[in-house]
Amino acid sequence: MSDLAHLASDPACSRGREFLADEQLQRGPRTVFQRDRDRIIHSIAFRRLRHKTQVFVAPDGDHYRVRLTHSLEVAQIARTIARIFGLDEDLTEAQSLAHDIGHPPFGHAGEKALDEALFTCGGWDHNAQTLRTLMRLESPYIEHKGLNLTWETLEGLAKHNGPIADPDPALAALDKAYPLALEHWPSLEAQVAAISDDIAYDNHDIDDGLRAGFLDIEQLLGLDFVADRWRAIEKRFPDAPVELRQRELVRSQIGWMVNDVLEETRCRCEGVKDVAEVRAADRQLVGFSPEVAAQERALKHFMYENVYHHRDQLAAARTARQVIASLYEAYAEDPALMAKGWRDLPEPPAAAARHIADFLAGMTDRYAIDAYTWITGLVPEGLRNV
Numbered sequence: 300m301s302d303l304a305h306l307a308s309d310p311a312c313s314r315g316r317e318f319l320a321d322e323q324l325q326r327g328p329r330t331v332f333q334r335d336r337d338r339i340i341h342s343i344a345f346r347r348l349r350h351k352t353q354v355f356v357a358p359d360g361d362h363y364r365v366r367l368t369h370s371l372e373v374a375q376i377a378r379t380i381a382r383i384f385g386l387d388e389d390l391t392e393a394q395s396l397a398h399d400i401g402h403p404p405f406g407h408a409g410e411k412a413l414d415e416a417l418f419t420c421g422g423w424d425h426n427a428q429t430l431r432t433l434m435r436l437e438s439p440y441i442e443h444k445g446l447n448l449t450w451e452t453l454e455g456l457a458k459h460n461g462p463i464a465d466p467d468p469a470l471a472a473l474d475k476a477y478p479l480a481l482e483h484w485p486s487l488e489a490q491v492a493a494i495s496d497d498i499a500y501d502n503h504d505i506d507d508g509l510r511a512g513f514l515d516i517e518q519l520l521g522l523d524f525v526a527d528r529w530r531a532i533e534k535r536f537p538d539a540p541v542e543l544r545q546r547e548l549v550r551s552q553i554g555w556m557v558n559d560v561l562e563e564t565r566c567r568c569e570g571v572k573d574v575a576e577v578r579a580a581d582r583q584l585v586g587f588s589p590e591v592a593a594q595e596r597a598l599k600h601f602m603y604e605n606v607y608h609h610r611d612q613l614a615a616a617r618t619a620r621q622v623i624a625s626l627y628e629a630y631a632e633d634p635a636l637m638a639k640g641w642r643d644l645p646e647p648p649a650a651a652a653r654h655i656a657d658f659l660a661g662m663t664d665r666y667a668i669d670a671y672t673w674i675t676g677l678v679p680e681g682l683r684n685v
């Protein structure tokens with residue numbers, strides 16, 4: 300079964316870490332990729348994911364996904380695929396758990412606000428911020444900045460969406476200090492984490508969309524492949540309550556996507572001899588078949604129309620953007636409003652802008668709401684909406 304084991308990243312052959320001090324320490328039997336995974340789990344940035352928006356802003360409902368639970372679901376799917384292929388499960392888990400660490404409060408709405416605020420400095424991007432957080436901001440060690448993760452973990456996170464021809468300034472600066480071969484594909488472990496991200500949110504967002512009442516099953520049946528699956532479930536469980544059939548639908552859809560990825564990836568990897576060839580390949584090796592890829596695109600399109608851009612979501616996103624934009628302006632005008640340790644703005648202005656964005660990006664949804672209320676005396680309306 301472990302038919303792609305020859306394409307696994309070998310921790311014993313890791314290219315190492317940016318700062319060498321770590322490698323001189325003997326810390327028991329863990330591999331370098333296990334240590335990466337453990338450093339991520341123990342980080343402050345990881346803990347903050349529990350109060351960061353996935354889709355629903357600052358949800359009061361305990362059952363909605365947030366970035367933390369999403370990351371755990373990604374890791375579960377990714378480990379399953381990695382184990383079947385014989386890849387390094389720890390490396391794939393590290394990437395899955397860390398892939399969203401750069402997200403600011405309020406998800407995409409927060410990202411847009413920061414991107415606008417830093418427009419003249421080359422903009423702002425959550426993937427670049429993941430690297431910045433792990434390599435520079437999160438700093439629990441005495442001898443160096445960052446978590447000092449292995450090259451393999453960092454390159455996979457940098458290229459979560461594939462090779463990068465034109466990195467944004469934040470990523471370009473990190474790549475200059477510690478080159479990550481941005482123009483090449485990352486390891487299969489990273490590619491597995493990336494596709495597991497899609498599989499996880501495509502499906503859990505249906506579950507959350509149904510829970511929020513933004514979707515009903517009749518709408519979903521407009522998608523042929525969902526309708527086929529739903530009819531099979533109705534036939535098998537004619538007397539089951541609709542809520543349980545919906546859960547069955549989401550579960551079976553995850554299985555369908557995972558099986559498709561297993562089959563398609565095996566085909567694409569035929570003849571690929573080693574990890575170097577994975578990186579040098581002219582296309583992504585872990586992927587959906589063309590047929591499922593088209594269906595998955597249709598599902599994403601449907602989700603944008605019905606859930607992500609639902610009018611309640613758009614209203615919350617407008618408020619969230621305004622909260623982040625106001626906080627940015629307030630901190631730029633008076634850095635003393637920022638937390639201790641952040642109040643000295645670096646020079647030149649571009650560095651000061653990035654510094655303020657770092658402070659804002661690290662906030663959780665609720666920290667940002669509280670900071671906004673503290674500074675303006677206003678309570679942003681409609682952010683705690685589900």
Ligand SMILES: Nc1nc2c(ncn2[C@H]2C[C@H](O)[C@@H](COP(=O)(O)OP(=O)(O)OP(=O)(O)O)O2)c(=O)[nH]1
Binds near residue numbers: 353407459496
């Ligand atoms: N509320 C809301 N949610 C969105 C929007 N766009 C995407 N999402 C949700 C859907 C998924 O749960 C999640 C996917 O976004 P991510 O930033 O995690 O992935 P994306 O593929 O955009 O970028 P990434 O692969 O992480 O670089 O966010 C939006 O405009 N509004």
